[in-house]
Amino acid sequence: MADVQADRPKDSWPKTTVPFRGGGFRTQPVRWVGLIVFVVLIALIEWGTRAGWISNLTLPRPSDVLATFGELYRTGALWDNLSVSLSRLVIGSAMGVSAGIGLGILIGLFSLVRAGLVPLVAAIFPVPKIALLPLFVIWFGIDEGSKYALIALGTFTPTVVATYGAVENVDRTLIRMGQSFGLSWLSIVRKIVLPGAMPGILSGLRISLAIGIILLVAAEMLGATHGVGAYILQAGSLYDLERLFAGVTILSILGVTVSFLIGWIERRLLDWRA
Amino acid sequence: MDLSIGGISHAYGDLEVLRDVSLDVPSGQIVCIVGPSGCGKSTLLRMAGGLEQPDRGEILQIGEPPEGCLNALTFVFQDFALLPWRSVEGNIRLVLEDHTIGAKASDEIVSDVLARTRLSDFRRALPRQLSGGMKQRVAIARALAVKPAVMLMDEPLSALDAQTRELLIDDLVSHWSREPFTALYVTHNLSEAVRLGHKIVVLSRRPGQVREVMEIDRPLNERALGDADLDERQKHLWDVMRTEARAADEELVDG
Numbered sequence: 001m002a003d004v005q006a007d008r009p010k011d012s013w014p015k016t017t018v019p020f021r022g023g024g025f026r027t028q029p030v031r032w033v034g035l036i037v038f039v040v041l042i043a044l045i046e047w048g049t050r051a052g053w054i055s056n057l058t059l060p061r062p063s064d065v066l067a068t069f070g071e072l073y074r075t076g077a078l079w080d081n082l083s084v085s086l087s088r089l090v091i092g093s094a095m096g097v098s099a100g101i102g103l104g105i106l107i108g109l110f111s112l113v114r115a116g117l118v119p120l121v122a123a124i125f126p127v128p129k130i131a132l133l134p135l136f137v138i139w140f141g142i143d144e145g146s147k148y149a150l151i152a153l154g155t156f157t158p159t160v161v162a163t164y165g166a167v168e169n170v171d172r173t174l175i176r177m178g179q180s181f182g183l184s185w186l187s188i189v190r191k192i193v194l195p196g197a198m199p200g201i202l203s204g205l206r207i208s209l210a211i212g213i214i215l216l217v218a219a220e221m222l223g224a225t226h227g228v229g230a231y232i233l234q235a236g237s238l239y240d241l242e243r244l245f246a247g248v249t250i251l252s253i254l255g256v257t258v259s260f261l262i263g264w265i266e267r268r269l270l271d272w273r274a
Numbered sequence: 275m276d277l278s279i280g281g282i283s284h285a286y287g288d289l290e291v292l293r294d295v296s297l298d299v300p301s302g303q304i305v306c307i308v309g310p311s312g313c314g315k316s317t318l319l320r321m322a323g324g325l326e327q328p329d330r331g332e333i334l335q336i337g338e339p340p341e342g343c344l345n346a347l348t349f350v351f352q353d354f355a356l357l358p359w360r361s362v363e364g365n366i367r368l369v370l371e372d373h374t375i376g377a378k379a380s381d382e383i384v385s386d387v388l389a390r391t392r393l394s395d396f397r398r399a400l401p402r403q404l405s406g407g408m409k410q411r412v413a414i415a416r417a418l419a420v421k422p423a424v425m426l427m428d429e430p431l432s433a434l435d436a437q438t439r440e441l442l443i444d445d446l447v448s449h450w451s452r453e454p455f456t457a458l459y460v461t462h463n464l465s466e467a468v469r470l471g472h473k474i475v476v477l478s479r480r481p482g483q484v485r486e487v488m489e490i491d492r493p494l495n496e497r498a499l500g501d502a503d504l505d506e507r508q509k510h511l512w513d514v515m516r517t518e519a520r521a522a523d524e525e526l527v528d529g
Contacts, residue, residue: 174357177351180325180426181349182345187372273358274402
């Protein structure tokens with residue numbers, strides 16, 4: 001280009017604007033869109049079931065599901081089932097998560113524990129825990145014990161894996177700094193290792209609690225008279241789609257609530273991150 | 275308290291990193307160690323602070339640490355090593371919490387070191403809110419809080435830009451002039467070494483051996499940027515190091 005233009009004066013050279021090519025590849029929060037997707041989808045189903053191009057054997061009418069939900073609330077059946085399920089979830093996952101964090105830290109800190117238990121955890125992790133329910137019924141009894149044990153074991157394994165991974169990823173220079181100032185072993189674990197591993201532990205908690213909800217429902221379907229799982233199973237056996245979907249909605253709300261709670265904890269505990 | 279490093283040799287497996295290194299750090303002086311990258315100078319410093327054990331040789335503390343000293347050998351790290359979840363104040367308190375010195379005494383220490391490093395206004399700031407130079411000043415404040423006998427400084431200014439580095443050199447000089455401290459100071463930056471070192475030890479490329487020891491008698495606060503005598507000394511150090519640095523640069527990492 002320079003050769004051709006060299007003999008012409010500079011102000012006669014063509015001018016083009018530099019095109020912008022740096023956009024994209026960066027997500028930004030967009031408000032309300034998530035809610036709009038829900039509303040549009042439900043409105044479509046409502047329209048379809050009313051107009052008849054969705055048969056009421058395929059999907060229930062959302063307004064009927066809402067009515068069933070209201071009825072559940074008025075009769076008190078909602079709270080009857082939900083309170084039983086919630087206490088199973090809370091107690092079971094509290095046991096599993098606390099044992100998981102404790103053992104995960106030990107695995108992350110001690111070579112011997114690590115060598116001994118990592119293969120064991122790897123062996124338990126992929127086993128569908130629900131397959132062990134009959135065994136747990138014998139070990140821990142037909143009522144609450146077996147359900148607690150199932151949820152505890154189900155939340156335990158992902159918590160252990162997330163925790164020891166997080167402990168391993170704690171910045172070694174921070175630990176060396178602690179040692180160089182003569183901090184005690186316990187101080188280093190409490191003030192450096194544990195807070196440093198917290199982001200990893202909390203993201204593991206999201207997965208653990210989702211698995212906890214799945215196992216809760218499965219256990220209640222296999223052997224319970226009360227609880228959201230039992231309610232859904234009954235509705236399914238009678239092919240009562242409105243009640244089935246009311247039950248499923250409860251589970252979705254439960255999932256969203258748990259995720260919101262963890263998000264809140266993250267904002268509280270991890271406010272030191274950017 | 276003096277620190278004496280005697281006949282240190284060390285190898286990581288087959289890789290010999292240090293060979294018979296001896297040097298003394300007399301009380302009240304800053305001793306700089308310079309050398310090409312990978313010459314084992316940071317390893318030597320970690321050994322001096324008891325974070326690593328040498329294969330051969332010994333490191334001796336000679337004399338008593340000063341009164342009120344909580345941690346005789348105290349590091350200042352290149353990457354600051356501040357806990358990101360603790361405020362400036364919290365990071366300094368961290369190193370006092372394990373000692374039974376009482377709440378009032380530790381409050382006084384924190385206020386004192388924050389004032390000395392001109393950080394009093396940033397007490398509650400989190401590390402992510404601070405620039406690199408400020409972070410290193412927090413780390414220096416933390417080191418001062420335990421009243422160390424010897425400061426072990428591992429390339430403390432290497433992560434900073436040139437202007438911030440000049441400011442921190444001035445800071446260190448004024449700290450030293452007000453109250454002389456003892457330091458073993460590892461750096462690859464020769465101008466830092468001639469500005470801050472009472473004694474400069476040049477290590478050869480791997481395995482690190484002492485090539486030369488230079489003493490500079492001039493008081494720290496009389497050494498300025500662009501001083502002809504210091505430039506001459508810096509040039510001499512570079513002449514000693516140049517071939518070593520080139521050879522080190524051309525070595526294969528695992529060769």
